[in-house]
Amino acid sequence: MVGYRWQTAGHVALTAESVAILDRLPDWTSVGDLRDRLTPGGDIADAADLLRLLHSLGLVERDGDAPSNAEWMEWSPAAAFFHFSTKNGRFPADFGQRDRELVEKAALHPQPEPTKRVEGSRTPLVNTVPLEGTLQTALTERRTWRRFSKQPVPAAALATVLDRTFRVQARGRVAGQGEVVVKTSPSGGSRHPIEAYVLAWNVEGLNAGAYHYDGATHELVDLRRPVSAADIPDLLAHQTYFLGAGAAVIMCPVFARTMWRYGHSRAYRTVLIDAGHLGQTFCLTAVALGLAPFTTMAFSESKLEALLGLDGVLECPIYVAGVGMPDAGAGASPGRWHAVGG
Numbered sequence: 312m313v314g315y316r317w318q319t320a321g322h323v324a325l326t327a328e329s330v331a332i333l334d335r336l337p338d339w340t341s342v343g344d345l346r347d348r349l350t351p352g353g354d355i356a357d358a359a360d361l362l363r364l365l366h367s368l369g370l371v372e373r374d375g376d377a378p379s380n381a382e383w384m385e386w387s388p389a390a391a392f393f394h395f396s397t398k399n400g401r402f403p404a405d406f407g408q409r410d411r412e413l414v415e416k417a418a419l420h421p422q423p424e425p426t427k428r429v430e431g432s433r434t435p436l437v438n439t440v441p442l443e444g445t446l447q448t449a450l451t452e453r454r455t456w457r458r459f460s461k462q463p464v465p466a467a468a469l470a471t472v473l474d475r476t477f478r479v480q481a482r483g484r485v486a487g488q489g490e491v492v493v494k495t496s497p498s499g500g501s502r503h504p505i506e507a508y509v510l511a512w513n514v515e516g517l518n519a520g521a522y523h524y525d526g527a528t529h530e531l532v533d534l535r536r537p538v539s540a541a542d543i544p545d546l547l548a549h550q551t552y553f554l555g556a557g558a559a560v561i562m563c564p565v566f567a568r569t570m571w572r573y574g575h576s577r578a579y580r581t582v583l584i585d586a587g588h589l590g591q592t593f594c595l596t597a598v599a600l601g602l603a604p605f606t607t608m609a610f611s612e613s614k615l616e617a618l619l620g621l622d623g624v625l626e627c628p629i630y631v632a633g634v635g636m637p638d639a640g641a642g643a644s645p646g647r648w649h650a651v652g653g
């Protein structure tokens with residue numbers, strides 16, 4: 312028997328009639344079952360043709376299709392719909408275009424205030440326990456860099472950033488459930504779903520290429536895929552300024568780790584927030600080592616998946632953090648488009 316079920320990842324314009332047919336495929340459905348649901352006693356060949364058409368449009372999944380979107384069933388429809396329908400954003404070839412549009416928008420609709428002021432009695436806070444040392448410096452000096460020197464990133468510094476951000480720090484067990492790992496950032500349910508893949512194009516002591524970072528052994532595994540600075544704008548949504556950096560880490564959740572513990576859509580939020588934690592740890596560590604970090608959400612999931620050999624359903628890019636060497640002349644504007652204090 313060939314079974315079909317509805318799929319979540321397609322972008323296709325549908326007629327109301329086709330939606331009504333998809334509505335009759337809530338779970339694995341045979342051709343005969345569909346025929347009976349549509350026109351009891353009708354022609355089985357018509358139902359088979361219909362399913363073949365829906366399958367060719369990517370609207371239904373056939374039993375045995377790989378990778379299987381059935382893995383997302385528990386996070387369907389809310390999280391699955393959000394995740395797949397927001398994949399591969401459309402980014403303008405000229406990345407400055409959006410800012411020029413926003414200048415026009417600001418003239419008509421000024422942006423909301425960046426801070427909130429609540430009326431009421433106020434208690435001035437005094438930092439009687441000031442933070443000092445490396446953490447204080449890293450917190451104060453962290454900026455998103457878009458101006459880099461041509462110097463390569465030392466492999467040893469990149470290794471420390473990977474170690475402090477993505478390496479397993481310790482292992483534990485949850486009674487009756489199994490092993491968990493802990494890292495420097497918190498993770499919902501200690502599921503640590505996010506794998507790190509490194510694209511290196513200007514790292515001293517490391518061949519340009521794509522690597523998987525093994526957080527258990529602190530090793531880079533060469534994926535044997537060519538990467539050069541020229542590939543970066545295409546992968547990172549035309550953001551040409553990042554090709555001056557030396558390496559980028561593509562954070563890719565293995566969703567099953569979080570889904571195993573949390574079988575409801577809301578847990579998708581923990582995956583996104585986990586990525587944010589890792590991004591900040593990455594940036595602070597990089598700054599503490601004198602590197603120039605950046606993070607970006609503007610990238611092509613599909614192109615990165617193809618490069619890294621990921622299926623895009625069970626594991627896919629969700630956030631990118633990178634490093635270069637700071638441009639000493641960047642002054643108060645290492646991120647180009649706003650001057651701090653300006």
Ligand SMILES: Cc1cc2nc3c(=O)[nH]c(=O)nc-3n(C[C@H](O)[C@H](O)[C@H](O)COP(=O)(O)O)c2cc1C
Binds near residue numbers: 453454456607608609
């Ligand atoms: C979730 C997230 C997504 C971001 N995406 C981009 C991006 O696509 N491109 C980019 O140049 N910067 C990106 N940034 C960096 C922000 O633009 C930057 O943090 C912001 O301008 C504040 O500047 P600062 O990081 O120097 O304090 C992103 C930051 C975050 C937290």
